[in-house]
Amino acid sequence: MIETIEVSRVKRFAANTAGRDFAVGDIHGHFTRLQAALDAAGFDPAVDRLFSVGDLVDRGPECRDVIDWLAKPWFHPVRGNHDDYVVRFDTCDTENWVYNGGSWFAGLAWDEQREFAAQFADLPIAIEVETAQGLIGIVHADCPFPSWDQLRAELESPESNKRLRLVQNSCMWSRRRIEQNETEGIEGLRALVVGHTPLRSPATLGNVIHIDTAGWMPDRGYFTLLDLDTLETIPATRPALTHDFD
Template sequence: MIQRHDANHQGRDFFVGDVHGQLALLQTELEAVGFDRKRDRLFSVGDLIDRGSESLACLSLALEPWCHAVCGNHEMLAFDALLGENRGSPQAHDAWMINGGTWAMTAAHGEVRAMLQRALPHLPYAREVMVEGRRVGIVHAEPPADWRDVMPPSQALLWGRTRIMKGDETPVKGIDAVVVGHTIVQRPMRLGNVHYIDTGAFNTGKLTLIEARDLLREDA
């Protein structure tokens, strides 16, 4: 449900916004910062898949030892359609397709299901990472008012937009900072100690990749 990561004393940590099947764009951003897969770590706010044609390859990133993603609402839509209690139902299938799952129509159905099954154990609802002595939480959409309430998971973790719609700057208690995606913003922004980094890569061509230390400097 939640995975915790100690500080990275060998390299750097980066946060990346919703990738949505834009593997080439992600690779370009990683190359631009000289990302070292043996020392650096990439933390994703989820939604690796959908809307982009390279979604299957992006989903496989969850299996890489240097990539640490949380579950997004799009991974959950795929789960509901392919593996959940309502798998095979027209409602679950249509909900996924309407929200960008049409890429799966051009891939082998069994291959998509198998990759999703392998990836999901590596996609917890939340992560927590130590960065320069500070605790940074990661969820896809919206954290609870108190980080201690992040488990058991709620729908808000995957779908919530209440905080950003209200412009709520109340800091999340019990954590130094939280990084989220889900809601597209023109540029990375912060409300209280919550950082929004989804810049709509699938239609803007802008994928936000930010080093963890730089993100925390914004809070200083």
Template sequence: MARYAIGDVQGCFDSLRALLEQIGFDRARDELWFTGDLVNRGPRSADVVRFVKGLGERAVCVLGNHDLHLLAIASGATTRGPRDTLTDLLEATDREELLAWLASRPLFHRDAVSGHALVHAGLPPQWDPDRATALAAEAQAVLAGSGVRELFQHMYGDEPRCWDERLTGWERLRFIVNAFTRIRFCEPATGALDFANKGPPGSQPEPLCPWFEIPWRKSRGAHLVFGHWSMLDLYWSDDVTAIDTGCAWGRRLTAVRLSGDERRFYSVPCPGNPWIDP
């Protein structure tokens, strides 16, 4: 069996099929990990979700911010933005089945045998993998419950920016969701999240640094695989692998083979997308 992680697909179904052909994906034997953001910006969100759902136990997918945005729209908690390309899924005949499957995806996935963990954006420095697992389950219980529409109504916003175990209610849940699905830069002294800067490392003002470079980060030692940060592009170090290489923006869709002795990367070029503004 081979295990591959794939970066943010964002509705680019043709690119996903080309990438799977390149890696020689064997549906009967191999496993695919998706970093989230299966939907939006590309033209075929419904086909992407339908395909990944159809893989059953051969696929693991975490929720990304665009996936949550879709679910919020479907719940009536918010409305579509001018650059959202979600009509095909929202008007699909199997819409409710696809949305229910997507809503049941985790925010964090950890494989105890390999030591690999999968998350859309990253972890704040205060969380080790055990704490991340528990907090993801806390938020997922609300996503699966009757209060999910109320969660979506309170989900949007940047505060609070710093983790505190004493946080409660919607502030606590908003931080948890933001951390898993939106984190890029942090303040190194406090671990406070910064949402204003989205460029590559080096573009941020001092003293901000990428979340994975904070020296006291408690998740060190676990191998974290993530997407979300398209301006970071392909990046890896001893314990992190970033694979959002901007498929939806006309760059590449990337996979990394996680099984075996070494990480191996595969990419396919993606066409420029006329359905969105650059």
């Protein structure tokens, strides 16, 4: 139906002329809850696509299910900081990772760990999706440059491995925009979609849309689906929850 072209760390998708495109916030091993959100939105896997801002694993009870989800032809994630732990499992700060939900990985056999790492290493740092209204960019946390073209160039043709690591870390870890309420947008995009920072409701700063509404926190959060064509969210308003953020 739709061809994709992967160039290094940026994955590009042509417009979806057969169905709808959605983006979803951090999943963190809660795929049953995610499927329920998709069902509620009438998601049709035959024609629709789901783009994920990353952080597929850690914290939730269904982290191992991620392999099944990565095999779905309609599911397309970028790499989040927690996913990057998996890629670097033999060199990362294991103590910090386990503290932040990575204990599931420590219990895997060595061969399984390597298989997870290999699949996660294939996740792009950035995704761009054509829509009838313009180009949509997706990264986990933020774009560290004022233009999408500059980010693409830095990821595809880095001047050094050190520079690449700095750029990738910013894409996967930065909370500067949301913490400082920066409203400058990203040139070259209709919208940039990010997660990483859990919020009570989606927030838009300039043309950057933050959609991690903590669907991975049972009773406290919910999954937001963003229609990439209309930029409308599902659900349109925040549902009633058992608990709120502290």
